[in-house]
Amino acid sequence: MNNLLVFPVLLPLVTAVILFFFKEKIKLQRILSLISSLLSVLTALVLTGRIHSEGILTLNLGGWQAPYGIVFVGDMFSALLVLAASVVGLAVLIYSFGSIGGERERYHYYSFFLFLLVGVNGSFLTGDIFNLFVFFEVMLMSSYALLSLGGTKLQLRETVKYLLINIVSSTLFVAAVAYLYASVGTLNMAHLSMRVAELGQGGVLNVIAILFLIVFGLKAGLFLFFWLPGSYSAPPSAVRALFGALLTKVGVYSIIRIFTLIFYHDPGTTRPWLMFMAAATMILGGLGAVAYKDIPRILNYNVIVSVGFVTFGLVAATGDAINGAVFYLLHDIVAKGLLFILGGLIISASGTDRLKDMGGLIQRYPLLGWMFFILALALVGIPPLSGFPGKLLLIRGGLEEGMIGLSLIGVGSSLLVLYSLIKIFRIGFWGDPQEKQIQKSGALPRAGMAGAAGLLLIVILAGICSEYVYSFVSQAGEVLANPELYIEAVMKE
């Protein structure tokens, strides 16, 4: 049954609704959300396995044929992203058990958490552009709630900014959908792709493509990331881990989907834009990561760098580069979730988020320190770890296309990432112990360490078994490189 496709959306949705009835029973909320997250991971695994053996799965909701009804499409790219999102969701959920605090838990934290996963999974799976907008809004609404939950001054101030920027970008999204509907008269992505191919992508369709690029660039933090470093500094670290791992990635996914499935006919017009935005994102993100001396901001700028890096794969657009982009995107979801969890643990271990007030953590928290060190190497792309295969494929694809400048920027931004993370390690773990923080520090939440250890295991295994992972990634890359496969699967009789 293809109904399996709807479960990654349905499971967290139903659980989130049920959780609303148990406001005061925090223990029950934790158990239910944990069960639901475990089931989500299982479903995603089964889904990935089935797509691996049977090819693209489609589900016409309500039984209406493809261009007329809403269709859910599970190709390998979507399935892998759903899997990564579920795994990170589980780890962050476990981390929040120990760190989020009873006051927030009582005010529907877990419901909002699960609604966010509904929006993310739905965005990955949908095959309809307006439905994509709706799932974006589901995701964003829960992110507003999670961002402002707790109501500190900083959170309120940053939520206002974040809310405003997302209202504007959502408005532009609807405008772009309106223009697209006016020029081709359909909303289904596969059907859109066929119609755009018939009309030939030129004139107004190019303008719409660039409008979509602006919309998703705003959401993904691609060049238009000015809102991101501030907004992601405000919420508690569990929420920040969820945002850093998932929210921007949905924007990146949409950019890749739109420019490989619908607007791929005129790369001469769209490519320079993507190229410029990817380069600027990598440079500015790298500079930001190096410039700051507090943990949240360093991590936030690291999110931005990786968005630029994945887009670089889309620009190069060779088979290698696309596979590399998929591999790197998957690695990045898991690794960024882990990075923010470890960042949160460092902050709670030292009682401050400023680097100058930290030092000597390695004596009291050796495990945390070495986990952070391994992760830093993985994010830069040191060979046995998961960041390496993606980066290698990306750089190779870029060089094949003769994009020497962009490849150099990619490598250079990796160095900046390395420097920014090792700076945390050097000052926070090796530096002299500060007297202030020894009084403040206590035991680390055990649940958080467990979640982080699980993610770290995935990062290491995905690097070591990259040959196995690659067999899935190349299947995803094949559909992205040949949109006809996607169209045939959706528009079959």
Added chain:
Amino acid sequence: MELILCVAVGILFSVGVYLILSKSLLKIILGTSLLTHGVHLLVMTMAGLKRGASPILGDNSGSYVDPLPQALILTSIVISFGITAFFFVLAYRTNQTTGTEVTDDREGGEAANE
């Protein structure tokens, strides 16, 4: 007819953008409402404004107006309604907590001032 509505949409957009760029939080929210009004009108206009019966089958008319954009607009209206309600409450709470509703007075990025 489309031309007139396009001009109206343009005016709504420009006024909305102007208001969003102002200092007062309340004006910003009004600006976002105007912006969403504009975009809903845009969806309707873009689908074409040909004459026809309202999309109810009982009318037995030869031609109907396009029902799809109406459904899209309806969806978008409730979404933006929810977000606007949240924005108003957020602004109210911010006003109570910080004692100001002028966006310029918020010190930006206190973590960055090191």
